[in-house]
Amino acid sequence: MTVQPTKTPRPERVQLFVTCLVDQFRPEVGESVVNVLERLHIEVDFPEGQTCCGQPAFNSGFRDEASDVARHFLDVFDATEGPIIVPSGSCGAMVRNFYEEMFEDDPAEMERVRRVGERIYEFTEFLVDVLGQDDLVAEMGAQLEANATYHQCCHLERELGVDHQPQQLLGQVKGLEMLPMYRPEVCCGFGGTFAVKFSDVSTAMLDEKLDNAAATGASMIVAGDTGCIMHMAGGLRRRGSNQQVRHIAEILDEATCPTNHAAEGRA
Secondary structure: OOOOOOOOOOOOEEEEOOOHHHHHOOHHHHHHHHHHHHHOOOEEEOOOOOOOOOHHHHHOOOHHHHHHHHHHHHHHHHOOOOOEEEOOHHHHHHHHHHHHHHOOOOHHHHHHHHHHHOOEEEHHHHHHHHOOOOOHHHHHOOEEEEEEEEOOOHHHHHHOOOOHHHHHHHOOOEEEEEOOOOOOOOOOOOOOOHHHHOHHHHHHHHHHHHHHHHHOOOOEEEEOOHHHHHHHHHHHHHHOOOOEEEEHHHHHHHHHOHHHHHHHHHO
16 A cells, blocks of 8 residues: 655654755756745755665666665655655655555565655645645745746656646746646656667657647746656757756746845846
């Protein structure tokens, strides 16, 4: 049975699980997560011993190696307190859903999996379902003059069941016009090692996604997983497109940044 996060009173402090891709390729996403949470008066801790959740090895069939990495993840985060926030549906699903499969024959580890799994939240899931965030304009003056279209990341929607939360938050940003994409739930073709092992299939899926995004006329695609963002950004770059791909944390950070608001006021 899939571990579900526990309902908790509004916390004052959280732990950030930044993920490998964010750490190595898009650290600005992690910085944006921290900025938004701190503006909501949440203290953010970063356990420095964290590495990977083990998903790349797990998905490639290296279960023993993945379990070693997962045990380290449990060592690090089980020693902390409070909600664990992750800006990735993919990594969140790995811990919440697939650690159970990995350790189903190990009762001692299953207890740690349960404890940690109940504490982990994807970033937008935490903002909406735990903090009850429903008016970013009133609370933080969220404003961004832009238009965008939203890509529904596979793991976020299908594995975690996080579907309305990202779009609910984007809809709270004053001036941000969200343009509907045809079949937004269709995979972008990344799938981690899938994009390498089945590159032809992955490229065909990516082309369909980028065609649908381009047809909206939006200046940027917003998504919640860095893997999807990197994959789509690479495809757009090869096309010579000016369309951007950004993480939702970056959009919320920019929209709620006091410096940006002051500059708009002077304009």
